Amino acid sequence: xxxxxxxxxxxxxxxxxxxxxxxxxxxxxxxxxxxxxxxxxxxxxxxxxxxxxxxxxxxxxxxxxxxxxxxxxxxxxxxxxxxxxxxxxxxxxxxxxxxxxxxxxxxxxxxxxxxxxxxxxxxxxxxxxxxxxxxxxxxxxxxxxxxxxxxxxxxxxxxxxxxxxxxxxxxxxxxxxxxxxxxxxxxxxxxxxxxxxxxxxxxxxxxxxxxxxxxxxxxxxxxxxxxxxxxxxxxxxxxxxxxxxxxxxxxxxxxxxxxxxxxxxxxxxxxxxxxxxxxxxxxxxxxxxxxxxxxxxxxxxxxxxxxxxxxxxxxxxxxxx
Amino acid sequence: xxxxxxxxxxxxxxxxxxxxxxxxxxxxxxxxxxxxxxxxxxxxxxxxxxxxxxxxxxxxxxxxxxxxxxxxxxxxxxxxxxxxxxxxxxxxxxxxxxxxxxxxxxxxxxxxxxxxxxxxxxxxxxxxxxxxxxxxxxxxxxxxxxxxxxxxxxxxxxxxxxxxxxxxxxxxxxxxxxxxxxxxxxxxxxxxxxxxxxxxxxxxxxxxxxxxxxxxxxxxxxxxxxxxxxxxxxxxxxxxxxxxxxxxxxxxxxxxxxxxxxxxxxxxxxxxxxxxxxxxxxxxxxxxxxxxxxxxxxxxxxxxxxxxxxxxxxxxxxxxxxxxxxxxxxxxxxxxxxxxxxxxxxxxxxxxxxxxxxxxxxxxxxxxxxxxxxxxxxxxxxxxxxxxxxxxxxxxxxxxxxxxxxxxxxxxxxxxxxxxxxxxxxxxxxxxxxxxxxxxxxxxxxxxxxxxxxxxxxxxxxxxxxxxxxxxxxxxxxxxxxxxxxxxxxxxxxxxxxxxxxxxxxxxxxxxxxxxxxxxxxxxxxxxxxxxxxxxxxxxxxxxxxxxxxxxxxxxxxxxxxxx
Numbered sequence: 001x002x003x004x005x006x007x008x009x010x011x012x013x014x015x016x017x018x019x020x021x022x023x024x025x026x027x028x029x030x031x032x033x034x035x036x037x038x039x040x041x042x043x044x045x046x047x048x049x050x051x052x053x054x055x056x057x058x059x060x061x062x063x064x065x066x067x068x069x070x071x072x073x074x075x076x077x078x079x080x081x082x083x084x085x086x087x088x089x090x091x092x093x094x095x096x097x098x099x100x101x102x103x104x105x106x107x108x109x110x111x112x113x114x115x116x117x118x119x120x121x122x123x124x125x126x127x128x129x130x131x132x133x134x135x136x137x138x139x140x141x142x143x144x145x146x147x148x149x150x151x152x153x154x155x156x157x158x159x160x161x162x163x164x165x166x167x168x169x170x171x172x173x174x175x176x177x178x179x180x181x182x183x184x185x186x187x188x189x190x191x192x193x194x195x196x197x198x199x200x201x202x203x204x205x206x207x208x209x210x211x212x213x214x215x216x217x218x219x220x221x222x223x224x225x226x227x228x229x230x231x232x233x234x235x236x237x238x239x240x241x242x243x244x245x246x247x248x249x250x251x252x253x254x255x256x257x258x259x260x261x262x263x264x265x266x267x268x269x270x271x272x273x274x275x276x277x278x279x280x281x282x283x284x285x286x287x288x289x290x291x292x293x294x295x296x297x298x299x300x301x302x303x304x305x306x307x308x309x310x311x312x313x314x315x316x317x318x319x320x321x
Numbered sequence: 322x323x324x325x326x327x328x329x330x331x332x333x334x335x336x337x338x339x340x341x342x343x344x345x346x347x348x349x350x351x352x353x354x355x356x357x358x359x360x361x362x363x364x365x366x367x368x369x370x371x372x373x374x375x376x377x378x379x380x381x382x383x384x385x386x387x388x389x390x391x392x393x394x395x396x397x398x399x400x401x402x403x404x405x406x407x408x409x410x411x412x413x414x415x416x417x418x419x420x421x422x423x424x425x426x427x428x429x430x431x432x433x434x435x436x437x438x439x440x441x442x443x444x445x446x447x448x449x450x451x452x453x454x455x456x457x458x459x460x461x462x463x464x465x466x467x468x469x470x471x472x473x474x475x476x477x478x479x480x481x482x483x484x485x486x487x488x489x490x491x492x493x494x495x496x497x498x499x500x501x502x503x504x505x506x507x508x509x510x511x512x513x514x515x516x517x518x519x520x521x522x523x524x525x526x527x528x529x530x531x532x533x534x535x536x537x538x539x540x541x542x543x544x545x546x547x548x549x550x551x552x553x554x555x556x557x558x559x560x561x562x563x564x565x566x567x568x569x570x571x572x573x574x575x576x577x578x579x580x581x582x583x584x585x586x587x588x589x590x591x592x593x594x595x596x597x598x599x600x601x602x603x604x605x606x607x608x609x610x611x612x613x614x615x616x617x618x619x620x621x622x623x624x625x626x627x628x629x630x631x632x633x634x635x636x637x638x639x640x641x642x643x644x645x646x647x648x649x650x651x652x653x654x655x656x657x658x659x660x661x662x663x664x665x666x667x668x669x670x671x672x673x674x675x676x677x678x679x680x681x682x683x684x685x686x687x688x689x690x691x692x693x694x695x696x697x698x699x700x701x702x703x704x705x706x707x708x709x710x711x712x713x714x715x716x717x718x719x720x721x722x723x724x725x726x727x728x729x730x731x732x733x734x735x736x737x738x739x740x741x742x743x744x745x746x747x748x749x750x751x752x753x754x755x756x757x758x759x760x761x762x763x764x765x766x767x768x769x770x771x772x773x774x775x776x777x778x779x780x781x782x783x784x785x786x787x788x789x790x791x792x793x794x795x796x797x798x799x800x801x802x803x804x805x806x807x808x809x810x811x812x813x814x815x816x817x818x819x820x821x822x823x824x825x826x827x828x829x830x831x832x833x834x835x836x837x838x839x840x841x842x843x844x845x846x847x848x849x850x851x852x853x854x855x856x857x858x859x860x861x862x863x864x865x866x867x868x869x870x871x872x873x874x875x876x877x878x879x880x881x882x883x884x885x
Contacts, residue, residue, distance in 0.1 A: 004800035005787030007718045013716075022715045024655040029705040036672065036701055043679045044694060047615070049686065059683050063884060064621035068677065069670070073624075080662050083712065087658045090714040096649040112490075148648075153485045154581055154645060156721060160787040164717020165646040169582060170484060170575035174648035187799065190458075191646075192722040193478045194415040195485060196398045199792035275796075297398060 005160040007189050012162040013135070013143065013179035014094045021090040028079060084233025094164075099177060104132055104144045110155030110168035113190070113197035113298065114261055114274040124220040125249070127261035128274045129204045133213035134210045135179045142210065143179035153195060157190030159205050167192055180207040185270070196297040203273025219321075220265055224252060227319045238309050247300070252319065260300060267321035274297065357441035358856055362448050363427030363754060367745070369452055372418035376459070377411035378819065379406045382812055389809035391797035401478035401793035403495075409479030410499065414506050417733065420741055421602035422447070422513050425541045427752065429517060431847035431854060432535045434526030434863045439519040443512050447648065450509035454502045460496035468715035475499035478791060480592060483573030483584035488566050500559045507556045514552075517563025521545075526846070528865040533821070533885075535845050535868065536619060539626050541607035543633045544598050550637065551594035554825060558587035582647055589640035596856045597636040603631060603700075603740035604671060607693050610743050612677050613843045614690035615682030618869060618881070628667035628674075635664050639671045645716045654713045661711035668704055669878070672697065679767040687841070688762040692743035697769055699735025703728060706781065721791075742766075742822070749829065750836030756854045758833060761825035765818050767779070772814025779804035844869035 003012075010019040030179045047059075108130070109116040117126045135142040148157055150168040157176060158165040166176035180186070190201035208216060227233050239245065240254055247260035255263070269279050272293045277283040286293055291300040305313070353365060386402050387396040398406065419569055426444065438444045461474045475495045477485050486496045521542045525534065534542075562584075564570035571577040573584045574855060612619045619625060641649065641657040642873040649657075675697060684690065707726040710716050742765075749757045783804040788795065795801055848871055850859050867873055867881035 003798050006800065007785055007787065018714045018718055021712060021857050022709070023719070025709055025712050025715060029708055033701065033705055036676075037698065039676050040694075040697060040701075043676055044684060047679060050683075058616050061618055061879070061881075061884075062620065062681060063618055064624070064674075064677075068623045069624050069674070072673040073666065073670055076666045080665055083662050083708065084659050087662070087712045087714065088655045090712075091651050091654050091658065094714060094717075095654070127775070132361055143544060153490055154482055154647075157722075158787070158789065160718060164714065165720060166717070167647045169647060171578065171580065172582070189787065189792070193402075193482070193485070193721075193791040195490065196402065196476075198402075198789075199794050200396065201383050214332045 001187050002161060002184050002277055007160040011180055011182040011186075012163055013181075014097075014163040014177060015161055017090055017094055018164055021086050024086050024317065025083065028083065032079070056204040064309050093304060097177065099143060099145045100141050102140060102142055103177075104142065105147070105214065106130060106132070106144055107147045107149070108157060108168065110148070110152070110157075110190070110194070112152050112195050113201040113295075115155075115190075115201070116151070116261065119217075122217055122221060124217065124252075125262040126265060128202070128271065129206060129269050131206045131208060131213065131216050132178065133210050134183050134207050135181060137181060141179065143177050146176050146178065148174040148176060154192045155190045155194050155201065156192035157188070157203070158191040159203060161186050162188075162205060165191050178205070180205070181207055183207045183212075197295055200274060200276045200295055202271070204270060204275065206270075216268075219268060224250065226262060227316055229315065231312050231315040232319050233316075235312035235314065238305075238312050239316055242305070242309075242313075244303075244313070263317065263320055265320060266317055267319075270307060275286070281314060281318060284317060285310060288313050288317075310312075347791055357437075357445045358679050359430050359441065360392075360428045360439045360752070360854060362860075363425075363443055366419045366423030366426060366448055366451070368423075368749075369455070370416050370418075370423060373411050373415035373419075373455055375819075377408050377416060378816075380408040380411075384408065385809040385812045385817040387793065388805050389794075390806065391795050391799075391802050393794055398793045399473075399476065402478075402791075403462075403474040405791055406475045406478050406481075406499075410458065410475065410503075412453070412733070413479060413599070414503060415451075415458065417599045417737060418506070418510055419451055419455075419477055420601065422451075422510070422543070424602060424606070424741075424744055424748075425513070425517050425544075428748065428847060429520055429538055429541055430524065431858055432538050432845050432851070433521060433524060433529055434846050434859060434865070435520065435524035436858050436862075437515050439524055439584075440516050444516055446515035447509045447516065450512075451506055454506035454509065457505060458498060458502035461495055461502075463708060465495040480588050480739045481584075482588075483562070483581045484575045484579070486562060486584075487574055487576075489576065497563070500562055504559045506557055507552045507559075510548050511549060511552050514548040517541055517545040518549075526862050526864060532623075532867045533865060536608040536622065536625055536629075537845075539631050540601045541610065543629050544601045544605075547594045547598050547601075547633050547636070550665065551591045551598065554587050555591035558591075560586075582644070585647060586640070589643045590637075592643065593640040594636045595631075596729075596732065597632060599737050600700075601632070603696065603737045604629065606740040606744040606747070607632050607675060607696055609845065610689045610693045610740075610747050611678050613747075613841050614685045614687055616663075616681045616685070617678055617682040618844075620677035620680075622868060624670060625674055627828045628670045631667040632664060635660060635667070640662065642711060642716070642721075643714075645713045646710065646720055658711055658713040658716075662708065665704065665708055667712075672701060672704070687746075688757060688759060688766070689743040689747035689841075691763070691766045692739045692746065695766065696736060696739040696743065698738060699731055699773075701738055703731035706731065719784060721789055722784035723780040723788045723790055727777045727780035727784060728788050730780075734777070742769075745826075747841070748847075749826075749839045749852070751847055751852050753830055754836050755829050755833030756836050756840060760826050761821050761828060765821040765825060766813050767818075768821060769818025772811045772816075773816055775811030776808050776815060777811070779807045783808070841873070842875075844871040846870055849874075 010016040012042055105121050107118040115128050117130055132144040133142045148166055148168040150170040155168040156165045161179040163176055166174050188203040198311040245255040247257035249256050249262045251264040270289055272279045272283055276295045290302040291298050340837055387393050410535050465473050561572040565572050565574055571579045573579045575581050608619055639661045642661045647653055710719055746757045783801050786800040786803045836852050867885050869881045873880040
């Protein structure tokens with residue numbers, strides 16, 4: 001778990017390139033800061049007022065000096081020129097990078113306040129957590145090319161250790177990419193204010209070893225197991241009979257809604273409510289009973305289910321893995 | 322004139338007093354409503370700006386209380402979103418703008434030796450339009466729920482990105498209040514700017530060529546032009562938004578093929594020059610205060626003017642650096658990164674010239690100078706973090722994070738607000754005839770400076786650690802807890818500092834020493850008249866021969882005009 005998303009510890013290609021130019025800029029600006037602050041401190045100390053006697057005489061009146069002014073015009077121009085070169089190069093390298101054939105394609109659709117995740121090549125749909133393979137330096141590259149769309153307002157995809165932000169803008173298809181060099185779970189947030197629960201639109205990128213990634217894909221593509229316990233069977237009936245199916249989709253069933261997250265492989269996820277709570281039986285039950293408890297103002301309403309219905313649906317959803 | 326028709330017995334009709342005697346509350350209220358005096362209007366601008374500052378500041382206190390610890394439930398998300406939207410909108414449009422216009426109103430005519438602004442009635446109109454736009458914005462708390470009882474104050478952020486402002490996502494009238502208030506405020510800003518331009522161009526006293534105009538007036542001339550260029554796009558997109566919301570236009574309605582990015586272009590074509598509209602007056606004040614308390618003329622006056630004009634020009638071509646992450650092409654991103662970096666050149670020149678002004682002087686650490694020194698140091702930091710944000714790739718990481726929050730608070734508090742404090746302390750004796758208390762002011766300076774850095778410096782780090790802005794809560798363990806706690810603790814010092822400021826304003830008015838006409842031994846024309854100045858400003862319109870007319874007067878053996 002890499003909970004602290006420190007942009008100065010990049011573990012993916014675009015984030016590393018950003019980090020590199022950031023360090024150059026940081027060093028230059030730190031240098032300027034030290035020099036100019038030193039000038040200010042020196043001047044303020046050296047030329048401070050020294051008693052009333054001293055005050056009677058005005059200091060020599062100097063109106064300017066074209067030589068000095070020219071110097072401190074030219075020096076900033078030179079520094080700016082260096083910065084322009086650094087910037088232009090990195091922009092091109094990141095934005096115009098060619099994706100190899102081995103790249104994984106992911107399509108993300110932002111919703112108020114969750115992420116819909118598609119793997120078009122594999123036919124997988126999931127939510128809020130993106131699984132990708134790790135890439136090796138020098139070896140076979142496995143970057144992930146990400147297409148970003150939005151179903152409602154503007155959101156922004158941001159996992160600091162993997163890449164900078166790219167917005168999910170309705171009516172547009174934006175592109176970004178990541179190429180992680182380390183496995184683990186990376187944390188990110190929606191970074192563009194998108195309404196009431198902007199704070200709880202969290203994102204996780206889970207980077208696997210290549211074999212583990214294959215295994216994950218296989219799990220996601222496997223058919224959903226049919227429930228066996230009576231309670232789960234009852235739960236499935238309740239799920240079909242209530243309006244759950246209008247918003248949620250479970251592959252191969254009558255549940256074909258598109259407004260809420262796909263539940264086909266719900267139990268493969270780590271969290272519920274786009275990261276608002278860990279996904280376990282207790283939280284799932286709380287969520288089904290009344291989603292507003294865990295995530296106020298989310299669009300899933302309190303369905304006013306009875307306790308027995310809540311238990312049954314929980315039991316059914318727990319089988320979706 | 323034919324004197325024959327003068328009737329010896331004619332008596333001037335006496336004006337009928339509506340209120341009671343001078344000084345009574347009704348009389349003061351009546352004078353405030355009726356006045357077209359630029360000085361009274363200027364003070365009213367500043368006073369109402371400070372009033373809104375307190376209100377919007379209290380909102381910020383609640384924001385910091387909520388974010389002090391992770392998982393806090395004190396402020397619910399809907400209330401929190403209103404808090405930061407109203408805080409931001411108010412601080413920019415109801416605090417920054419009116420206070421700078423207040424300074425312009427009060428000082429531009431005095432500094433150029435004029436009796437009033439060019440259009441006094443328009444001036445009063447501008448003030449009242451601004452004032453009611455502020456009332457309208459805050460009235461949203463009561464009025465916006467409307468008949469449908471949906472919504473309350475605006476909650477879409479101060480730049481109100483589409484389509485969050487569309488009917489589908491913003492129900493009730495909260496967005497309408499925001500839109501109409503800004504539309505109204507925009508009218509006020511534009512008429513005031515026209516007034517400033519006409520005044521500075523047409524009403525300068527004899528001998529005051531453009532090359533002898535105080536830098537303060539020069540900078541406000543530039544600001545006024547920027548307002549006239551930048552505010553119309555804002556008003557235009559507000560009107561488009563209203564059309565979208567009520568007449569079925571589809572400018573920003575993405576579900577009907579509109580463009581969300583279009584709003585951003587419109588808003589930031591206004592929004593970025595707006596930053597310079599707010600900070601150039603800060604430069605204006607610093608350029609008056611630093612020379613006087615260094616006992617030297619401003620270093621490189623022509624270059625300072627040129628740099629200001631250059632900043633204004635460049636600022637019109639940098640707006641999309643607020644949009645590096647919306648998915649522009651690499652060419653567009655590169656263009657805006659370069660144009661933004663260019664701003665660093667004239668800004669650097671200015672900072673160096675202020676240091677050059679102090680070099681070789683005899684610095685007196687009176688209150689205005691203290692705040693200007695704070696400004697110099699903090700604006701240096703703000704400028705350098707600005708350079709970091711201009712590097713488009715790094716901006717992809719930094720934008721919309723707490724780093725940006727820290728950056729623009731360093732600009733607007735560390736830069737603008739510090740010069741506003743400097744300006745208030747500097748011209749307080751002129752406007753009210755009393756000296757501000759140095760000790761209380763020192764407390765204000767120390768407490769506020771400590772609090773400011775404790776609050777905003779850690780936000781840079783929270784941003785580096787991936788904390789997005791505008792979140793009402795965050796989970797523990799993301800590395801943000803400590804920085805947010807420190808940040809919130811700083812607020813205590815800032816509030817204490819502001820209390821000393823308010824105390825000083827009141828204390829000095831009642832018990833302060835009499836200031837006299839020219840307490841700082843300064844050189845511009847406003848110090849040539851009495852404190853406070855009479856309604857007509859100058860008994861005889863002065864005539865100037867240099868940039869520092871009062872220096873010439875005080876040093877006839879060594880006048881400026883010999884050297885300029």
